[in-house]
Amino acid sequence: MTELVLYSERGSSWWPVLWGPVFALLGFGVEALTPGSVNAVAWLLVGGVLAAAAATWVYGRRRLVSVRLTPAELVQGRRRARGQPHRGGHRCRNARGGTSTRRELDDPEGNG
Structure with missing residues (x-):
């Protein structure tokens, strides 16, 4: 059985890999419209x-910046934080191994 996913973000899609070839095609087109030789190679x-x-950038973002949140686990890139689900002000385990209340997690600086 698959676990309920509350939030998921891949970090990046693969479409930015097309930017380079599109820019090169535009440069080729501009060069073809101007007098002189065209350097296709x-x-x-x-x-x-x-x-x-761009492929290296996308691969890195997908490995290091992706986020997945389930009721029992938070995965941020390569880091995993497991804990028990909390409600209201109950204490829960944070990524550093300590415990925090929901208010502390929402506002770690204590500004609100």
């Missing part, structure tokens, strides 16, 4: 390098 390399950089 250079634009292919530029598109590939930008796509590879």
Whole structure:
């Protein structure tokens, strides 16, 4: 049985990988409209390098910035915080191994 997921965020989608090839295609198009030779190989390399950089960025964000919250666990990137669900002012385990009240979790500085 799968656990109820209260909140989930992947960190990033894969569509930013397309930015590099799209920018390279636009550069190729502008260069094709101007007088002179067109450097197709250079634009292919530029598109590939930008796509590879974006893929590395997306992969890192998906590994390190993703968030998943269930009633029993909070996962932030590679970090997991397990604890028992709390209601109101009951104490619960925080990520550092101590305990906190809900008010302390909502406002750790004590400003409100």
